Every structure is written in structure tokens, then in C-alpha cells.
Amino acid sequence: MRKLLVWLTVAGLLIGVGTTGWAVDEDLAGTLEIVHWWTAGGEKEAMDALYEVFRARYPYVSLIDASISGGAGIAARAVLISRIVGGRPPGTFQVHAGAGTIDPYARPGFLEPITFIYEEEGWVDVFPEPLLEMLRFDGEYWNVPVNIHRSNVLWYNKGIFEEHGLEAPVSMGDFFRTADKLKAAGIIPLALGETWTVVHLLETVLLGVLSPSAYTGLWDGTTSWNTASVRLALDYFDRMLNYVNEDAPALSWDEASALVVSGDAAMNIMGDWAHGYFMAQGWTPGVEYGWAPTPGSAGAFQALSDTFVLPKDAPDRDVVIAWLRTVGTREGQDAFNPIKGSISARVDADRAVYDVYQESAMDDFAQDAIVPSLQHGAAASPEWMDDFISAVGSFVAHRSVDTLHRDLVSAAEEALE
Amino acid sequence: MRRKRRDRLGALALLVPSALTIGVFVYGFVGWTARVSVSRWRGIMPDYTFVGFDNFMTLFQQDRFQTNMWNTAVFTVVFIAVCLLLGLGLAILLDRSLRGETFFRTIFLFPMAISFVVTGVVWRWLLNPVTEGTRLTGLNLLLHEVGLGALANPWHMHPQWGMVAIALAATWQLSGYVMALYLAGIRGIPEQLRESARVDGASEWQIYRRVVLPLLRPVTLGAVVILGHISLKIFDLIMAISPEGGRGFSVEVPAMNMWFTTFRGLRFGRGAAIAVILFILVSLLVIPYLRHSLRREVER
Structure with missing residues (x-):
């Protein structure tokens, strides 16, 4: 009987120890791990559409979809922080444009500026000025917007x-x-x-x-x-x-x-x-x-905008940059947004693929006063x-x-x- | 002599790795958390500027943290009391009945094998706070179906007593475990003691009251410590039932506040302060117990 008591005690203490921690895949060469929190209906499908565009362009890169649901991104952020501070950032991650990027990530120096991609891709001309204003920090651009909500x-x-x-x-x-x-x-x-x-x-x-x-x-x-x-x-x-x-x-x-x-x-x-x-x-x-x-x-x-960034010391930097370029393309944006419900961050989006709500949102975005959320x-x-x-x-x-x-x-x- | 020394060396060699890992990953991190709790660390970049007990002062002045503490108190009291009473009651019933003991023991013990997250998902549905209309489910629907609709209530969404509903779920899970503890304890009491009490003319009730219960005191103490440390650290069950802590933080506990403060607010100093407070509370419970049982071991 005493033995049973001991076992029960041990079992009880173990319950208290709890079950936190989740398995995170190690990054491999030629792979891109994407941390995001899109798991609800419509969100997941939109992300899959974007992956399709990327895979068609870079069939040799394997994608790791590291989606972490919960609390409008808090759960994802908890994982991100420990990885970034620990020096093992994922290839790229989802983050809101504006204060949500600047204060926690850009200012302390966890991100690499990607103004060079903006210049090469000519994004300064295709992203609307109010959005660029939200994205700019310290004279540089730090993220690629995938949409405008x-x-x-x-x-x-x-x-x-x-x-x-x-x-x-x-x-x-x-x-x-x-x-x-x-x-x-x-x-x-x-x-x-x-x-x-x-x-x-x-x-x-x-x-x-x-x-x-x-x-x-x-x-x-x-x-x-x-x-x-x-x-x-x-x-x-x-x-x-x-x-x-x-x-x-x-x-x-x-x-x-x-x-x-x-x-x-x-x-x-x-x-x-x-x-x-x-x-x-x-x-x-x-x-x-x-x-x-x-x-x-x-x-x-x-307005709010979901974006992807280039973390400092990201594994397979070239792959990440390829991803960011894809995200910013008209093709990528027009695959993602019609499903997500948002509008393209580009002014040259193909209106034909968007529905009646999104067209009205595009019109409003062009003429309304833009304020942050x-x-x-x-x-x-x-x-x-x-x-x-x-x-x-x-x-x-x-x-x-x-x-x-x-x-x-x-x-x-x-x-x- | 040489043999003995070799044994000792071997024992040491076996102990060192676990002692080191525990030293670093448990005590080292406890110390680090304590250091962070008196720092100004905000945002992702560590900032160890010493700010004294500012983080603690801020917390104790916060209505939200006071609610957290109150919730923990309500939960601990209800959870431990109900678990002990139910567990003891079930153990006595099982002790008396002859047939089907194994079956019922297994049934009552099974919930313990489930993770709190799973329990939480089920109870989230059972504790649906809708009290009327077409969207009733779970316990409130049951109450309406049996004509007790007036008893339907918002459960964990009740601003003052939401915690009792959470305690209900936790009790469901762990009273079977307490039952097993008590049953083992009762079976450990020599039959002669009861027999001699019977010979002295004691009724069965008196035997339980005067013989069995006093002898179960160590079991009760152990159960209180185990349940107590679970209830002080409860997190996963509530996160699964009500991820944002009910209505107006009606079921938020310090561990959840710590999670939000740290990872939503990026206030690492304040989050660590909550961790330290929790650590102290659990220590207050566990250390006296450990000392007590260690002393008994030494006496033996």
C-alpha cells in the first residue's frame, strides 16, 4: 500500500509540472520556415494560395508552415521571442506593419532592413504612400506587406x-x-x-x-x-x-x-x-x-497590414529574400487577398479577381483618410x-x-x- | 575501505549530471527570474537595470492582479475542500462495498489520466454561459430540459464566482485521485484496530470518526500539498475553458496574467515578478511539508 501511495504522489506532482513547450523543427538548408497565426477559415486557404505561387516559382525550396494559433498572435509571438533572442530565428514571420514591427523587432535590431528589395522591385511606386509611411522606420523599409485590411x-x-x-x-x-x-x-x-x-x-x-x-x-x-x-x-x-x-x-x-x-x-x-x-x-x-x-x-x-520580415541571421537568407519578393508580387497578392478578404497592398492589383466587397474597399482606400488600428x-x-x-x-x-x-x-x- | 571509496565515487559520478542539470535548469532559472523581476526589462531586448521592488508594487496596486489573487484563493479553497470531501466519501463507499470495487475505482481514477487541456475543451462546452434562447448547450441546456431553467447561470463568466465553475471542472478531474489516496490510506490501517474498536462496542460511524480519520491525517496533508500546488499554478485548464480569463478577468489567475503581461505586453520584468510571487506562494505550501516529512524520515 505504501508503494501505491508513493506512486500516486509522484503522479500527482507530475501533473503539476505541466505540459508546456512545443516541438519546433530544426531548419535545414534550402528550407523556409514561416511562422504565422493564420489558422481560421479563409486565412489558412489564403496562405495555401500564396504557397502555391511560391512553389511554382521556386520548386526546389521546401516550405515549413509553422502556424501557431491563439490570442490574435500572442502564442506565435511567445515562440518567436524565445527563438529570436536565442539567436535561432525562423526564416520569416508574420507581423503587423507599424508599431507592431518597429517597437518590438526593428528598433532593438532583430531585423535586417530590406530597402534594397524595395528598390530592385520598384515597390516604392506600387505601394500607396499612406502604407509606405506606416512601414518606414529610421529611413528604411523593414517588411513586405501582403495585404491591407x-x-x-x-x-x-x-x-x-x-x-x-x-x-x-x-x-x-x-x-x-x-x-x-x-x-x-x-x-x-x-x-x-x-x-x-x-x-x-x-x-x-x-x-x-x-x-x-x-x-x-x-x-x-x-x-x-x-x-x-x-x-x-x-x-x-x-x-x-x-x-x-x-x-x-x-x-x-x-x-x-x-x-x-x-x-x-x-x-x-x-x-x-x-x-x-x-x-x-x-x-x-x-x-x-x-x-x-x-x-x-x-x-x-x-487600416492594418500583415507583413513578412527578414530576421537578422535568418537561415537560408536567399530563400527568405525569394519569399519576400514573391509576397510583394502582384501575382502573390492577387492569389492571397481574394481569399483572405483583404485587398492587395499594391495599387496595380488586378481588380477582376477581387469581389464586390474588396472593390469597394479598394475605392475607399484610395479616397478615405487612412488611420491606424x-x-x-x-x-x-x-x-x-x-x-x-x-x-x-x-x-x-x-x-x-x-x-x-x-x-x-x-x-x-x-x-x- | 578502498571498495567503499570507489562506491562513493561511482555514486558521485552518477549524481553529478542530474545535479548539474537541475542546478542550471531549475535553480539557475529561478535565480535568473528573480533577477529579472527586479529589473526594468520591457520589450524584447533584455534590460537588467535594477528598479527595486517597483514591479511588485505596481502589481499589488493593480485591480487586475488583486482579482487574480482573489480568484486563486477562491479556486484553491473550493477545489481542495470539494476534492477532499468527495475523495474521502468515495473512498469510504468503495471500502464498504464488496462488489465492483475495481470497476468503480478505475472509473473514478480515469479522469486523472486526461490532460487539463482536454478536460478544458470539454468543460468549455459544458459551461456555455448562454442562459436562455436557442443557443443553449451543455449544463444550461440540461438544466432547462429537466425544468430547472431558473438555475441556468453564466458559469465562468460570473464576475464574482466564476472561479467556482472552474473549480468544478478541476474537481471532476482530481477527486478520483484523492479517492485513490484515501483508499490506499484506509487499506493501510490494520484491520485489528477496527476489530478491537468493534469489540469495544463502537458503531461503524464511530470507527470512521475516531479510528480511521485520525489515522488518515498524513494522507490528507499530502493530498492538500499536491492539490494546493496544482491549484496555485493552474493555467492550462483555464486557458482551454476561457482563454481571456472570463468576463472582466473573472477567472484569470496570476499564471495567465504572467503570460499576457510577458508576451502580449512584452513587460518581462513585471511578468517575472508574477512568477516570483507564485514561486513564493508554492514554497510556503511545499517547504513546511517537505521539512515535516524529512524530519519523520530522520526519526525513522
Whole structure:
């Protein structure tokens, strides 16, 4: 019996030791390992399409798809950091353009500038200026954008809207009137998911209340957070949370979008990767679902861009550069984006392969004011983002707008000091 | 004499590799983490500038971290109490029944063989926080089906008591293990003791109360230490049930905060501070136990 006790004790202690750590393949010569976090419907297929383009060009290179799902890229980042700091970076990895690249990777010197590829490929002429501005740091370019996503989009179930004689809300007032009607009809007005989707909602509300330039100023300190207009946005945000599904924080973004597909919910505020998701569910844009800029944000395009980079000491540097060139080609972008739901980062994209939503996004991108997205790493440093998420995450439970405002003001002060 | 020395050398040679690896990979990293916890390290580049206990002060002032600690306390109390009671109850029942013991013992012990992540995925579905309408699943659907719809609740999404729902899942997994500990303990009690109590006219209840339970005290102590260190470090189960820690961090624990602080916020100093706090908490639990059992070994 004593032996049994000892065994049970050992077994119990082992449970506590846990099961962290994942197998990472060793890089081999002539191989390219790509770390990214695209695993949801629409995302994975888009990546496969890009691989096809690459394989057709470089059939001798073997590709290692190291996708790590979870937490809008946090899990992938955890693996990346230990590999980069440990001096064994993967060939290339996915990262958001803007602050998401500059603060953690470019500034500390973990990346090699790739301005030379820009010059050789003539990308300075084909990538739009607002995007180039987001990509430039220290006079160099550090990443190749594969797409442009718009984050301030309101998606709606057309069947439900037609049945109840509703139209896509343009202003905040419209939104609440529409939401009231939907609620009265027993439909969840707005589908919402885990905390980062709540932060996403808040940033679109901020953009809906503030002008594009004032909104952009929030991130560089030229607009104060301690103003009545920020407060007004927070009040709207608070009211909006009364119209969401009760299990909001329990769902991932795609589970929340699925509520619109199933007809349980009528609207969803999400970036246009939701477009890729809807199509993967067999929906046709403009038939089953419609879209509009989020309330009050017409004329502004909240942009984020997924990119790939060249880490310093990357194994098989030539292979990585070949990959980056492919990513930047018209062919690569036009294979990837129609499936992903985003638009090409190039101005010379072949419009014929894009659908009706993406064409409207291209038009908007050409004429709207381009503003950065916080949640998706374009606007603020990871520290600031973490504080922001902390404040919003607590708010979902305590619902005190005063506390939220105070927390956001102090997060901004700390980040901009 | 020479023989003895050779034995000793051999033993040393065998010990050194494991002692070295443990020294580096356990104690070395504990020390390194402690060093990082008093540094300013933010962003990916290591920065060992000494900042005293700033990281700890910031944490203890944070509402979020206070919630984390409260959650850990609720979880630990509920998890340990329910596991012990259920485990003891099951062990006594199995001890009394004659037929089917092996079968039930295996059934109750099986959940322990499953990883917390797997349990978490199943419980995530069972603990679906939707309380009404067409999207009911899991326990809330069951409650509605049997006419107890009023009892449906948001489970882990409850702002104050969400942790109890997580403890429920953990209890399901580990009370069978506690049962096995107790059963082994009960079987280790000599039958003569019970027999003589019976001769003295004790009822079965009195025998358990006065003879068996006091003799099980070491088992209880061991179980508390094992369950306690699991509950203080719990991470995977909650990450699988509710990856962002419920509603307003209702089920976030320090280990999860550490993960987000370090890898989302890139605040390595503060993340290491959380690790150190966890380490101290677990030490407070384990060290007295180790000292206690070591002293007993020496006495023997």
C-alpha cells in the first residue's frame, strides 16, 4: 500500500509540472520556415494560395508552415521571442506593419532592413504612400506587406435587415435605433467575442466620434485622452455593450461572426477578415450579407497590414529574400487577398479577381483618410496595448465609464511619457 | 575501505549530471527570474537595470492582479475542500462495498489520466454561459430540459464566482485521485484496530470518526500539498475553458496574467515578478511539508 501511495504522489506532482513547450523543427538548408497565426477559415486557404505561387516559382525550396494559433498572435509571438533572442530565428514571420514591427523587432535590431528589395522591385511606386509611411522606420523599409485590411467595418445579415425593413446604420443614433428594433424582435443586435474584439469595437467607436486626424492624434500624443469627445465615445461604447450576446467574452472572433451567419445576431463589427470568414461559410457578399463603415466613421479607413520580415541571421537568407519578393508580387497578392478578404497592398492589383466587397474597399482606400488600428498593432506599442486591453477587459465586468476613462488616460500618459 | 571509496565515487559520478542539470535548469532559472523581476526589462531586448521592488508594487496596486489573487484563493479553497470531501466519501463507499470495487475505482481514477487541456475543451462546452434562447448547450441546456431553467447561470463568466465553475471542472478531474489516496490510506490501517474498536462496542460511524480519520491525517496533508500546488499554478485548464480569463478577468489567475503581461505586453520584468510571487506562494505550501516529512524520515 505504501508503494501505491508513493506512486500516486509522484503522479500527482507530475501533473503539476505541466505540459508546456512545443516541438519546433530544426531548419535545414534550402528550407523556409514561416511562422504565422493564420489558422481560421479563409486565412489558412489564403496562405495555401500564396504557397502555391511560391512553389511554382521556386520548386526546389521546401516550405515549413509553422502556424501557431491563439490570442490574435500572442502564442506565435511567445515562440518567436524565445527563438529570436536565442539567436535561432525562423526564416520569416508574420507581423503587423507599424508599431507592431518597429517597437518590438526593428528598433532593438532583430531585423535586417530590406530597402534594397524595395528598390530592385520598384515597390516604392506600387505601394500607396499612406502604407509606405506606416512601414518606414529610421529611413528604411523593414517588411513586405501582403495585404491591407480594414478594421472599421460593420457587417450585417441582409436577410434579417430586409425582413425588418432596416438599413445599415450610418450614425451612432442610427445604430441605437436599429439595435432597439432588432432587440424588440428578439434578435441579438450586435455579435461580440473575446476581449480583443471588444477593444476592436472601442477603437471603431473612437474613430466614429473623433475626426480621423484627432483619432490618429490619440496615438502620438497630439490629441488628449482627457476630453469630452473621448468621454462621449466611451459612453456610446458602454451603451453598445447593452446590445451584445450574453456570452460575448467567451467567443472567439469567428464564433462571434458565426452568430451573424446563423441569424442569431444581425450585426458584427469586425475587420474584413470576417469577409474571408463569411465567404468560407459559403456566403456571397451583397447577397446574404452587407457591409458599411462602422457608425460615424464613413470617410475613414482604419487600416492594418500583415507583413513578412527578414530576421537578422535568418537561415537560408536567399530563400527568405525569394519569399519576400514573391509576397510583394502582384501575382502573390492577387492569389492571397481574394481569399483572405483583404485587398492587395499594391495599387496595380488586378481588380477582376477581387469581389464586390474588396472593390469597394479598394475605392475607399484610395479616397478615405487612412488611420491606424490599435488592436492590430498599427497604432501603439505592445505595452500600451496590454494596458488598454486590461482596462477594457475589466470594464466589461464593472461597467464604470469613469473608471475606464481614468484607466485609458493613465495608460496613454504612461505610454507617451 | 578502498571498495567503499570507489562506491562513493561511482555514486558521485552518477549524481553529478542530474545535479548539474537541475542546478542550471531549475535553480539557475529561478535565480535568473528573480533577477529579472527586479529589473526594468520591457520589450524584447533584455534590460537588467535594477528598479527595486517597483514591479511588485505596481502589481499589488493593480485591480487586475488583486482579482487574480482573489480568484486563486477562491479556486484553491473550493477545489481542495470539494476534492477532499468527495475523495474521502468515495473512498469510504468503495471500502464498504464488496462488489465492483475495481470497476468503480478505475472509473473514478480515469479522469486523472486526461490532460487539463482536454478536460478544458470539454468543460468549455459544458459551461456555455448562454442562459436562455436557442443557443443553449451543455449544463444550461440540461438544466432547462429537466425544468430547472431558473438555475441556468453564466458559469465562468460570473464576475464574482466564476472561479467556482472552474473549480468544478478541476474537481471532476482530481477527486478520483484523492479517492485513490484515501483508499490506499484506509487499506493501510490494520484491520485489528477496527476489530478491537468493534469489540469495544463502537458503531461503524464511530470507527470512521475516531479510528480511521485520525489515522488518515498524513494522507490528507499530502493530498492538500499536491492539490494546493496544482491549484496555485493552474493555467492550462483555464486557458482551454476561457482563454481571456472570463468576463472582466473573472477567472484569470496570476499564471495567465504572467503570460499576457510577458508576451502580449512584452513587460518581462513585471511578468517575472508574477512568477516570483507564485514561486513564493508554492514554497510556503511545499517547504513546511517537505521539512515535516524529512524530519519523520530522520526519526525513522
